[in-house]
Amino acid sequence: MAQGITKRSEDYSRWYLDVIAQADLAEHSSVKGCMVIKPNGYAIWEKIQAQLDKMFKETGHVNAYFPLFIPESYLRKEAEHVEGFAPETAVVTHGGGKKLEEPLVVRPTSETIIWSTYKKWIQSYRDLPILINQWANVVRWELRTRLFLRTTEFLWQEGHTAHATADEAETETRRMLEVYRRFAEEYLAMPVYTGVKTEAEKFAGAVRTYCIEAMMQDRRALQAGTSHNLGQNFARAFDVTFQNEVGEVDYVWATSWGVSTRLVGALIMSHSDDNGLIIPPRLAPLQAVVVPIWKSDEQMAKVVAHVSELTSTWKGLLDFKVDDRDQYRPGYKFNEWEKRGVPIRIEIGPKDIENNEAVLVRRDSGEKISVPQERLLDTIFSQLDAMQSALFERALALRQTHTFEQDDFSEFRKQIEEPGGFFWVHWCGSEKCEAAFQETSKATIRLIPFDERREDGRCIVCGAASSQRVLVAKSY
């Protein structure tokens, strides 16, 4: 069936790379660790961007742009932040043929340049809140890279907000986490768990990091988005103060939150199958493709004319394409659009025209149905909706059947290898026991849930008292 795509069961990571190659999403560039995002891949990112941008605007945010280059000294101002990012920065030492007085760091994230700017913008509580987002590229000098999931340069959005109170900042942090959760579930059709990162896993410079975590088809966890409550850490580092309503001077409260082109990787690994990419309809750059079928030249003219007549009213209502290329046969086209993940394929040939019908094929199930032509557009819409939910349900079912509660450490260590999955385990909260997970099983604590999973138990590592289970899994 699918040539050029390794089966998931054979080699999951090769399957992932094959799907990307066959769908023509991206390729490695001549620069190590960097990728070229090709039109098909970039179109998906544009759909992600468009929807998220809308959601950010709906929550009161505006877009701005801050520079790519950050004076090295800025990065050093927040102790934890520099410790976290210094090892993975690219540094520019020369410009215009001369050595720079101060090296410039290529941003790994923009907190420092933004807070050095916010300092100038904020005097009074009346200047707050500042709710800014930026779409940008960032660079992190990663040792091991994988297309979309981890590349040296990647595209993302980073929200950076400034608030008058701790409560307000916390509310903002949680609100944006909720935006990410909704986007993941309603658009990516990818169920996620939400929660708090442990101290070890949190963002360098944050007070608290919240995250969404999704299960990929190989049962590993993928962190798909993070939202940080930065407290007053950056305000202190950059001396950003304001006068509140009662005239007192205080440091400003901050948040930051981001998702990246990694989401494209998440989309691929959540839904695609051994025949190639599957894109959830709501994020599909092309929702439907129409393949006219003919034998003779006269038939071709007739069928193509009929199809163009039929689809003339679709424009603006549906993202579709009529594939009337004469140099490829229908079977070839079916396969090609399948590999590219187009949700719905419509076949219209002489027989269909005679019967006033069309054949509709869904990418996720392969199901073929005959539809009267006058109901075709409505059926496409209803099938797109059905497919969107079906993808979510399928992903949810996978997660449900591979999420376990486990109280025995040696049993856990066995199960994390086979069958693998997510494990809710009791943890005492110590770094030592957290490290034990990693060393013995290569799994990490993905998150501490909010109010769920509260119950008395004993730490799976050391046996000390625990009041809540945490989510542990192998991750990307």
Add this chain to the structure above:
RNA sequence: CGAGGCGUAGCGCAGCCCGGUUAGCGCACUUGACUGGGGGUCAAGGGGUCGGGAGUUCAAAUCUCCCCGCCUCGACCA
């Protein structure tokens, strides 16, 4: 950086051990014909610094040395 593997046409590879015609195969590409409801067939074509450099030799893709790059696996991370 530690371990393993690989660089030969756009892609995937064979040839290398044991040096010797014009470097070959599959896919892709071009032209034409027949075809056309699940990756068509036939015919004719185009395309190569054999990763780079040096050496050995009458002769190097093949042997030797140096260099470069990439991939997979381990130590860092959205």
